[in-house]
Amino acid sequence: MRPLIQVALDLIDKGRVLNIAEIVAPYVDIIEVGTPLLKAEGIKIIETLKERYPDKLLLADTKTMDVGAIEARLVFDVGADIMTVCAAAEIETISAAIGEAQRQGKKVMVDFIGVEDKILRAKGIVPLRPHYFNLHTAIDVQRSKGKSFEEIGAFSKAFSVPLAIAGGLVPQDIANLAPFSPSILIFGSFITKASDPKRAVLEIKKEIDDVLS
Secondary structure, three states: OOOEEEEEEOOOOHHHHHHHHHHHHHHOOEEEEOHHHHHHHOOHHHHHHHHHOOOOEEEEEEEEOOOHHHHHHHHHOOOOOEEEEEOOOOHHHHHHHHHHHHHHOOEEEEEOOOOOOHHHHHHHHHHHOOOEEEEEOOHHHHHHHOOOOHHHHHHHHHOOOOEEEEOOOOHHHHHHHHHHOOOEEEEOHHHHOOOOHHHHHHHHHHHHHHHHO
16 A cells, blocks of 8 residues: 655745645645644635645644644644544543544544653554554654654554654655555655755655555
């Protein structure tokens, strides 16, 4: 199965965000309003991007830790198709977010950032029927320890929940990730810090095509 390509707009400069989105939107499947962007611009940026790209899936990286239904409703009502809730949140919060998503025909991605025993935590979340699990190496962790994909294999064997992979991804990682059949590959700085974002996305797409062929 071909993974969807998600661009993570983890920037706080609205002008730069809109410029990158305009360049890469034709070539990606999901546009992510990153957490820093959401905090800097508020939910209006979701509305703006959805108006510009109504045919693209829009993910709001809320990283919700409480009031799951309220935060889900806030972003879904202005155009988000997917929102994120932290796996470290209480089960009631995760359940509330998923319930709101189900009511609106939207989706919830559960992000395991910061969770120590991810497999154990995932076992408790699976009965809630989340739409995606996100195995995410935090930016600060990448800077100090580098990135690691060692847990992905265990997740792909243990759970049928579709996987999203994030954390410093570059095209060279795709071949290593392909055996685990991720549903979504999330690229941030490789695209957003590139001198030519379009070329960066096309490089990703070519690598996916080469690996899958």
